[in-house]
Amino acid sequence: MKISDRVNSMQYSAIRKLVPYADIAKKNGKKIYHLNIGVPDVETPAEFLEAVRDIDMKTIVYAPAKGLDELRSAISRYYSSLGLDFETEEVAVTIGASEALLFSLLMTTDVGDNILTTDPYYSNYDSYVIEAGLSISTFPTDIENGFALPEYSVMEKAVQENTKAILLCNPGNPTGVVYSKEELERIAKLAEEHDLFIIADEIYREFIYDGRKFTSFYDIERIRNRTIILDSISKRFSACGARIGAIMSKNADIMAAAFKLCTARLAAPYIEQIGTVALYNMQNNYLKDVNEEYNKRRDLIYSELQKIEGVKTYKSEGAFYTIAELPIEDTDDFAQWLLTDFEDSGETVMVAPASGFYREIQRGKSQVRLAFAVSEDKIKRAIELLKLGIEKYKEK
Ligand SMILES: Cc1ncc(COP(=O)(O)O)c(C=O)c1O
Structure with missing residues (x-):
């Protein structure tokens, strides 16, 4: 008996690949800011x-x-x-x-x-x-x-x-x-x-x-x-x-x-x-308010990313994702390292290496996908951690 080639040829999603490393980091008491996944923290009505x-x-x-x-x-x-x-x-x-x-x-x-x-x-x-x-x-x-x-x-x-x-x-x-x-x-x-x-x-x-x-x-x-x-x-x-x-x-x-x-x-x-x-059937401004909230988060992540030397990005126009090109050769390794080897005051950030979203993997090798589905406070600290992480990783 063997598992089908169909299922064997399926890859774990780019987003989930790093989860085991995040689990270990959490077990060791590290706080992780999640920019890796688009799960909104806004309350369900x-x-x-x-x-x-x-x-x-x-x-x-x-x-x-x-x-x-x-x-x-x-x-x-x-x-x-x-x-x-x-x-x-x-x-x-x-x-x-x-x-x-x-x-x-x-x-x-x-x-x-x-x-x-x-x-x-x-x-x-x-x-x-x-x-x-x-x-x-x-x-x-x-x-x-x-x-x-x-x-x-x-x-x-x-x-x-x-x-x-x-x-x-x-x-x-x-x-x-x-x-x-x-x-x-x-x-x-x-x-x-x-x-x-x-x-x-x-x-x-x-x-x-x-x-x-x-x-x-x-x-x-x-x-x-x-x-x-x-x-x-x-x-x-x-x-x-x-x-x-x-x-x-x-x-x-x-x-x-x-x-x-x-x-x-x-x-x-x-x-x-x-x-x-x-x-x-809701008769309220829920969707309008949520849109405004995400617009603020988009503005914040864009302006915070602009402050990091060597980072290339653009103003995302919709959804709650943006891709950033980092001054780093291999973001798969970097994203893992952020979880296993880096911390600042017991905290780190989780990002999704963009190679997992590309057919031509090489084109995404220096890029990460960042989700701004979390609150402004968290985005601010997460991008600060990303900046510190880049600096430390480059010293390595
Ligand atoms: C582009 C896109 N399509 C489809 C889905 C799947 O959505 P659902 O939770 O409704 O299955 C997602 C979920 O993140 C998505 O980002």
Whole structure:
């Protein structure tokens, strides 16, 4: 007996690789500031837990496979309020955007097909691509221009004969890039020319800074029929553990296929769907306040990074990530060293080496991804620790 080549070929995510070293450091009493992972420290709105506490069920039955009607219509209403017109029947509730991603790949490809995305990209995409038996092609995006999309010909060069879909994260993880309408138009042209689906991972859509307006792939009318929008409450409502996401599309065949996959896994969590309905029914400034809070955190991490000699970065436009190029050759080694060999007053910082997000690993060798999902106090101290760490590491 042996474990499948499929699973054996899957890598632990770039973010989780260092966890054993962090565990040992914590056991030894070191305090760690986490800039390595995008788990928001903002509280989940109380409405979620209140709704869950009010549940009066004697048996936890399966929810409908597509999701609770109440939740699907709440999501539909939320999107309508943003100008994205999805009927209830155009929404399928999934177990996080993670399941929505896997379903989207399963719906648009067959084993052996290819998916196109940016380099760098959200590293978990690799796992879903392997699970679905696919290959991945990328086109380069660069720190020099804040990871904007390259020109059309560069992207087109990466399209393979068996490419079936473009998978794009906007606002971007790990980069914080937010694409302009013109950039999305370029992708739309590519999709039309090569008859590709567009899988739009827009789960960070509320996290857009400097008062900018977010442009969704939905806003390009002529490609609506080839577009699948992925959704999640993990970041929007600071509810990563609830595991609720959604797939939305104007394409009836896509929705029929999504419902088939939903039926095959029976249901998404019932209790959490009830809590999520309450989140969508909130009548307050929660999302606006959260946006302002993250905008402040983005400003802070940018200005603190600017103070470190030899660090190259840019002003992240969305999500809660930024990539920084450090005056260090190998950030995999550096990130580990920060946990095993460095401390300042019993404290250290954990960062994600960016090589784990790149197809061409070498391009990320001197870079780290930093998540500004924690409070301003913590960001300030974490970047101070990063600065001290760089100085000490270079003396080594
Ligand atoms: C870009 C991106 N897509 C999808 C996901 C998965 O989200 P969920 O928690 O809804 O499964 C994440 C989680 O961090 C993410 O960053």
